[in-house]
Every structure is written in structure tokens, then in C-alpha cells.
Amino acid sequence: MRRLSFILPFLLFCAMSHAQAQFGYISYEQVLKELPEYAQAMQDLAALKAKYEAEAQKGEEEFQRKFVDFLQGQKDFPQAIMQKRQAELQTLMDNGVAFRLKSQELIAQAEKDMLQEARKRLDDALHEVGAELGYGYILNTDGNSCPYINPVVGADVTDIVRKKLGLATATQEEEPKLVEK
Secondary structure, eight states: HHHHHHHHHHHHHHHHSSSSSEEEEEEEHHHHSSSSSHHHHHHHHHHHHHHHHHHHHHHHHHHHHHHHHHHTTTOOOOHHHHHHHHHHHHHHHHHHHHOOOOOHHHHHHHEEEEEEHHHHHHHHHHHHHHHTTTTTEEEEEEEGSSOOOOOEEEEEHHHHHHHHHHHOOHHHHHHHHHHHH
């Protein structure tokens, strides 16, 4: 009896460790890029980048204009004016670099904010699919993070998630179309 009380938990542990959880996998970025929210976010982001680029270009043009003026008049400038113009040029250059760096940060944050809705929609669909199919988890295969997935325990849920999101699935796109004569 005593021996049975030690063996029974061990056998249960062995049986449970051999039972593998079913899981799904998907390329998160691939499906994300198919969402209409993603396309809209990319259009908005491109417009924002263009505005920042135009503003940076204005600053660079002002710097170039003043630099040309400086080069043309440097022979005739007294020392005090020369130093003032050099300091002004340095300030313009520093401001241009600072603006470029700050705009990169702002664009990155804007991209994150713009994609938040699309990511939430995709995350919600993944949660629903995972719960409906009883998966323990759904893996993201982006970046070759899962070079091998055993098809016995893992299933590609890409088309299921696309369908849940109202997107065209690969099988829908591949269906032959009837040709009318």
C-alpha cells in the first residue's frame, strides 16, 4: 500500500507530461499587414513623415543659404561679426540635427499609436480563435522564431484568423473562377 502511494503520483506525472498541449501558429506581421487599419495607418504615417521631412528641409535650406552668405562675406567681416555668424550657423546645424532626432522619436511613437487599433483587433481575434479551438497558446512564427513545428500538435491558424477578421483567406483567393463563354 505504501509503495502504491509513491508510484501512483509518479505514474500520473508521467502520463500528464506525455500529453502535449495543442497549439496554433501564425505569422502575426503578415496578417497585421492585411488589415485595412494597417493600410490606413501606413498612409497616415507617410503623410506625417512627409510633413516632418518638409520642415527639416526648410531648416536645411536656411542653413545652406546662411552658410553661402557666410562664405561670400567672410573676408570682409570683422572678427566679432565672423564669430556671431559662426555661432549662428552652429546653432542652426545643432537645431537641424536635434529636430531630425526628435522627429524620428515622434514618428516611431506615432506609428505605435496608429497601429494600436489594428494590433488590438488582431490580438482579440487570436484570443477568440485560441479559446474556440482549445489551444494552450498560439505562436508567432515571425523572424524564423519557430524553425520547426510538429504538425501533429501544432496547426496553422492563419486562415481561421483571417476569416474571423473578415479578410480573404488563401483558399478563397486560390479558388478557380468560372469563365463565362
